Amino acid sequence: MADLDGRAIVVTGAARGIGAALARGLAAAGASVALADRDLDGARAVADEIGGRAIALSVEVTERATVRAMIATTVAAFGRLDVVFNNAGIVETRDFLEISESDWRRMLDVNALGCLIGMQEAARRMIDQGGGGKIVNTASIAGRQGSPALAHYSASKFAVVSLTQSGARALATHGITVNAICPGVVETGMWDIIDRGYQEQGLTEEPGEAFRTLAARAVLGRPSQPADLVGIATFLASPGSDFMTGQSLVVDGGIVMQ
Numbered sequence: 533m534a535d536l537d538g539r540a541i542v543v544t545g546a547a548r549g550i551g552a553a554l555a556r557g558l559a560a561a562g563a564s565v566a567l568a569d570r571d572l573d574g575a576r577a578v579a580d581e582i583g584g585r586a587i588a589l590s591v592e593v594t595e596r597a598t599v600r601a602m603i604a605t606t607v608a609a610f611g612r613l614d615v616v617f618n619n620a621g622i623v624e625t626r627d628f629l630e631i632s633e634s635d636w637r638r639m640l641d642v643n644a645l646g647c648l649i650g651m652q653e654a655a656r657r658m659i660d661q662g663g664g665g666k667i668v669n670t671a672s673i674a675g676r677q678g679s680p681a682l683a684h685y686s687a688s689k690f691a692v693v694s695l696t697q698s699g700a701r702a703l704a705t706h707g708i709t710v711n712a713i714c715p716g717v718v719e720t721g722m723w724d725i726i727d728r729g730y731q732e733q734g735l736t737e738e739p740g741e742a743f744r745t746l747a748a749r750a751v752l753g754r755p756s757q758p759a760d761l762v763g764i765a766t767f768l769a770s771p772g773s774d775f776m777t778g779q780s781l782v783v784d785g786g787i788v789m790q
C-alpha cells in the first residue's frame with residue numbers, strides 16, 4: 533500500500549504505542565515522517581529503526597512554541613507539510629466523585645487543548661503554503677460513550693471529536709480536511725496505567741484484568757494492537773479520503789457500534 537509517496541507527515545506521541553505504529557506504517561507506505569514526542573529519546577529510537585527520511589523531534593503539545601518549532605523543523609527537513617496526526621495523549625483513572633479540578637485541567641490540557649493547538653499550527657502552515665492538507669486526530673471510543681472510571685479522559689476525547697467537526701467546518705475553505713480515529717482497547721503502555729487504576733479503585737483484582745475484560749468486548753475476538761490502526765491512518769493520509777471530512781471513525785474490533 534504505497535500511496536503516500538512523497539507526503540510529509542508529522543505524528544505526535546510517536547515515541548511508543550499507537551503513534552509509533554502509525555509512524556512505521558505511514559513510512560512503509562512511502563511517507564516522510566517526523567516523529568514528535570516529549571520523550572525525544574523514545575522518538576529517536578523509533579525513527580532510527582524506521583530509517584530513510586524519518587526524523588525525531590521534541591514537542592510538548594500543550595506549549596504552542598514547541599508545536600510551532602515541530603512544524604517548522606518538519607518543513608525545513610521535508611520541504612512542506614501534508615498531514616499532521618495529533619495523536620499524543622494521556623490517560624488517568626479516577627473515581628467519578630473524586631475527580632479534582634487539577635485532574636480535569638491536566639487531562640483537558642493535554643488531550644483537548646494539545647489537539648486544538650496542533651490543529652491550529654498545522655492549518656496555519658497549510659494555509660501559508662497555498663492550502664490543502666489533512667489533519668487526523670486520535671480520539672477514542674471513550675469519545676463516543678462515557679465511562680465511569682475515566683470520566684475526565686472521556687470528556688477530553690469527546691472534545692477531540694467536537695474539535696474534529698468544528699475544524700472540518702472552519703478549514704474546508706482552505707482545502708484542509710479534518711478527521712479522527714477512535715481506537716478501542718489497544719495493547720499499549722496506556723493500559724498499564726488504566727489497569728493499575730482499576731485495581732486501586734477495587735474494580736479489578738489482578739494485573740491485566742481490566743485490559744482483558746474490556747478487550748473481550750470486541751466482537752472480532754482478540755485484543756487490538758497498535759498496528760490495527762495503520763490501515764485507517766494510511767487511508768486518512770491518502771488521496772482516497774479527499775472527500776471525507778469531520779468524521780470520527782471507530783476502529784475497535786466491534787466494541788462500539790453506532
Ligand SMILES: NC(=O)c1ccc[n+]([C@@H]2O[C@H](COP(=O)([O-])OP(=O)(O)OC[C@H]3O[C@@H](n4cnc5c(N)ncnc54)[C@H](O)[C@@H]3O)[C@@H](O)[C@H]2O)c1
Pocket residue numbers: 544545546547548549550551568569570571574591592593594619620621622623642646670671672673714715716717718719720721722723
Ligand atoms: N491504548 C488505547 O487503548 C487507546 C484507545 C483509544 C485511544 N487512545 C489514544 O491514542 C493515543 C495514543 O495512545 P497510546 O495508547 O499509544 O499511549 P502511550 O501512552 O503508549 O503513548 C502516548 C505517547 O504520547 C506522548 N505524550 C503524552 N503526552 C504528551 C505531551 N503533552 N506532549 C508530547 N507528547 C506526549 C507520550 O510520551 C507517549 O510517547 C492517545 O491519544 C490515546 O488517548 C488509546
